[in-house]
Each structure stands twice: as C-alpha cells, then as structure tokens.
Amino acid sequence: MSGRKIGEKTVSIPEVKKIMEAVKEQIEEIDSEEGLSHFQEITHAYVNKFAKMSEKDAIKIQKFLIDKYEIEENYAITIVNIDPHTVPELRMILEKSFAGKSLNDEQLQDLLAQIEELKTS
Template identity: 40%
Template sequence: MEEVKKKQSISLSEVKEILGKVDAEEMDQIQRWTYDYVSKFAKIDPKDAKEMKKKLIKECELTEEEAVEIVNIRPSSLAELRSFTFGWKKLILAETLEKMLKIIKEHS
C-alpha cells in the first residue's frame, strides 16, 4: 500500500482531471466508480474550479474544505448559498456571501 504524501481537498472537476489521466484498464473498482461519478457531476472546467477555489479562500477567507464544497455545488442564489454556509457554524457577513456569489458567477 502506498504512503500518503499529501492530503488536500479538491473539487470533483479536479478529481475527474486526475483520474482522466489513468488508463481505465489500470483502475481498480473504487477508481472506476469514482470516475463514473465525477464524470456525471463535475460540470466545470478543472482550471476554473481551481481558480474559483483559490479566490474563495483568499477573498472570502474560507477554508480549503469550505471552498471545495462551494465549487462542487455552485449555489446560484443567496438563499441557496446561506443554506450551505449555515452548517459551517460560523458567521459569514452578507457582503462576503455577495462576494462568494460573484466569484461563482464569474466561473460558471
């Protein structure tokens, strides 16, 4: 079994990009299931996903995990965005939510 060298949260689009470089014949069952899943649900270019994640972390002071959640879901309204951020148990100002929506729309 390989040793874990680095742990990082990545979006579905980034997972699809990584697994897309692996020959399907060399994938194990979990990798195949994962690739099938991300192929259905990753709807954004990996480059855009990475840029959106970076901006959300820097400009909105989100953790990497929070930014990945937003990149994967890409809420389209303040109400939808609030429903996801509510679960983080931290106060996010309305202006930050607006900034988050702007970043999402720039990369959708």
C-alpha cells in the same frame, strides 16, 4: 492494480476528474487490457457525472474564495462541488463557516456574481 499512499490533500470533484483521467491514461499505457479497477471505474463515472466546472475554474474559484473572503478550504471546496446559484443555497453551505457567518445577503449575492464571472473568464 494496488497503490500506495504518498500524501493526503482535500480536492474538489473537478480536480478528482482530472486525476482520474491521468490515472486512466497511465493504466492504458502500461496495460491496455487491464483497465481501471471496479472502484476506479465507479469513481471515474461519478466525477464525470457530478463535476460542474473545469478543473482550472475550480482551482481559480477556490483560491478566490480563500484569498478574498477568507473562507475555509473545506467550505470553498464544497462551494466548487455544489456550484450554488442562489443566496439560500450558498448560505446553507456557509452557515457553519466562521467567515461565511459574517456575510449578509447582499454580500452573498455579490459573491455568487463573482463566482459566475470567474467561470466565464
């Protein structure tokens, strides 16, 4: 199955997982014998292994980081993909971010707590 490029958007691993599930369903509806291509199979396996939260939580956290902390989209997506649990992990992700550089350890700890709260709500 070949595709065509419609648009381009940066997405997190949980979002890719949802997209791949939809692609898999569509392919099975069209031709259940064909299945996913080799590349699609590898991508599907990867996102199933490495998605650390639901797509809904990923979007919610990404929006929160961009709106409240003015963190750039690519760093917000990286935070969603890695799901850091400690201040040093979060600092490593944000060390080159314009908004992230201005956050001290206490603010980063608060940010981690807010992310955890968003995941459980």
